Amino acid sequence: MPVDGVPRRWCPRGTPDAGVPGTLHGHAGETPAAGPRGTAAADARRFAARGVRPWRLLPTPAGTPFTFWYTVLLCVTALIAERADPALVHALLQGSSTDVAHLVRTPERVLVGSALWVAGGVASPFTAGFVLVLTALERRVGGLRTAGVFLLGHVLATLATEVPVGLAVLAGDLPGSSLHRLDYGVSFGVAAACGALAGLLPLWLRVPLLTAFGGMLVQDLLAFTDPMTEWGHLIALLVGIATWPPVRRWHAARQPPPLARPLLRPERRAAGRTGRW
Numbered sequence: 001m002p003v004d005g006v007p008r009r010w011c012p013r014g015t016p017d018a019g020v021p022g023t024l025h026g027h028a029g030e031t032p033a034a035g036p037r038g039t040a041a042a043d044a045r046r047f048a049a050r051g052v053r054p055w056r057l058l059p060t061p062a063g064t065p066f067t068f069w070y071t072v073l074l075c076v077t078a079l080i081a082e083r084a085d086p087a088l089v090h091a092l093l094q095g096s097s098t099d100v101a102h103l104v105r106t107p108e109r110v111l112v113g114s115a116l117w118v119a120g121g122v123a124s125p126f127t128a129g130f131v132l133v134l135t136a137l138e139r140r141v142g143g144l145r146t147a148g149v150f151l152l153g154h155v156l157a158t159l160a161t162e163v164p165v166g167l168a169v170l171a172g173d174l175p176g177s178s179l180h181r182l183d184y185g186v187s188f189g190v191a192a193a194c195g196a197l198a199g200l201l202p203l204w205l206r207v208p209l210l211t212a213f214g215g216m217l218v219q220d221l222l223a224f225t226d227p228m229t230e231w232g233h234l235i236a237l238l239v240g241i242a243t244w245p246p247v248r249r250w251h252a253a254r255q256p257p258p259l260a261r262p263l264l265r266p267e268r269r270a271a272g273r274t275g276r277w
Contacts, residue, residue, distance in 0.1 A: 099180050
């Protein structure tokens, strides 16, 4: 029989109310396994109903504003490089180049200016990589942090490749013309963002991504077409990998809180109040 003074829905297992729907271990007919949003099977059905959303691979003004507007800017500069007078384009690129001479005189201007152009135009593989990688990273950590990872890789890889050139010129190992080496583009930032994004992917995606991208960079380095640039790509990739700890914290901070735990069994809650049962 029910215990005096205790509502019937709190009666222990085995009492007459234990099997009444909406009373014992749930509310309105729920079972203990059912959380606030329903059963796990129902959650799986809802997830499957959403289907694959390929449009989330592309940037949008609201969802990924940094990547979207940066992409628009790169399309504009690519159009200028394609349609403008070649002499003007060369002057613009030379003025934005992160060569040693410019880094000594105006480092801030050229570090920003060099990231406004895509080497090879919109047909470059790094253009597609820029859109896909930065969109995926921004959806996980936000726009400002994505910009920070991109800028970190761009700046560190540039300095790591241009400072040795300056030292080699001072030592007499390279000619003075090396101080004016044309160097621009977004590829260092893309490589860093790719390395950072890999740390947020499951292992079965992370390993193929790093293997394919790293292998491509090593192959280009062995070709010895532009060793300084290819070394810069590898350095930028390592910079992105080094950001895994903060990037993972940023990603975790943006996740919604986990579903509330199912309610304790009524007899345990009653025991917590009375010290009995």
